[in-house]
Amino acid sequence: MFDIDGVIRDVSGSYRRAIADTVEHFTAQAYRPTPSDIDKLKSEGLWNNDWEASQELIYRHFESQGQTREQLQLEYQAIVAFFQSRYRGTDPENWNGYICNEPLLVTPSYFEELTQAGIGWGFFSGATRASANYVLIKRLGLQSPILIAMEDAPGKPDPTGLFATINIIENSNHPKSTVFYVGDTVADMYTVQKARDLDNSRTWVGVGVIPPHIQVTANQRDIYAEKLIQAGAKVVFNNVQELNSHNILALI
Known part of the structure; x- marks a missing residue:
């Protein structure tokens, strides 16, 4: 049995790029995670879902600035929607996002x-x-x-x-x-x-x-x-x- 991302297709320029875009967007361009930042998070073994990984990186950025998760009240569905707009693209019928070039x-x-x-x-x-x-x-x-x-x-x-x-x-x-x-x-x-x-x-x-x-x-x-x-x-x-x-x- 096979995993797909990173095994069947190279997602470094798609899923991982969408993670970086999403984190950058929700931190108001204050933080864009590097590939090493994303790998470090993934190495914890808990963040297989890239939407949740994006949210976690956003939380950790603001925590490093002294804010708590309770103060932030991030909208998970908004994170998912933005991520998908980059990964799948802006056309729900004919995808035109990063997925097309994997x-x-x-x-x-x-x-x-x-x-x-x-x-x-x-x-x-x-x-x-x-x-x-x-x-x-x-x-x-x-x-x-x-x-x-x-x-x-x-x-x-x-x-x-x-x-x-x-x-x-x-x-x-x-x-x-x-x-x-x-x-x-x-x-x-x-x-x-x-x-x-x-x-x-x-x-x-x-x-x-x-x-x-x-x-x-x-x-x-x-x-x-x-x-x-x-x-x-x-x-x-x-x-x-x-x-x-x-x-x-x-x-x-």
Whole structure:
């Protein structure tokens, strides 16, 4: 099973840019978080939802100025609306926002190879269903992919969505087996750990993927990889397609 953002598509210039825009807007241009600021927040393992991450960065900025959260009374829906205006764009029917320019990190043939190897696959993502389907169906051309999205389950690291994805895959005639969850954040790896705590009847393997914006320097990559390993990743790759059928068998 795969996370989507940072694994299937590069969101450094879309979701993360929308976070920075949103925080900058609601702090009246006083603070625009850097990619490092966002990575630091994400490394806490609690902020998989980018709307909530935006709100948290806004809160923390004002707290650094001596204000309390109670004083601010931020309107969460206003934060969501502004974020979406940047990410999806201003046209609700024909999206024209940052999502339109996300580089893909995988090819359709990768999933064909998994299927040919008898490996069941699906997606569990904190992205909205519309956003996830935009990349999976419209961009990658996948046919009716198995997907549990934001609307379908609690946010990570709660493993409810992971179990739901497994149930759909196994109902597609794949017997109870080893589960790989491929993600790019600490929260993704925590999700695997929590799933293992709740169901030790199968083997769980957390697979970390380094998102493109972290691969600028070897030092950055190594530090990020170590955080994923500390959070529970068994192995870390630079690209999801390195998790081919050969490596999957080697990891079982």
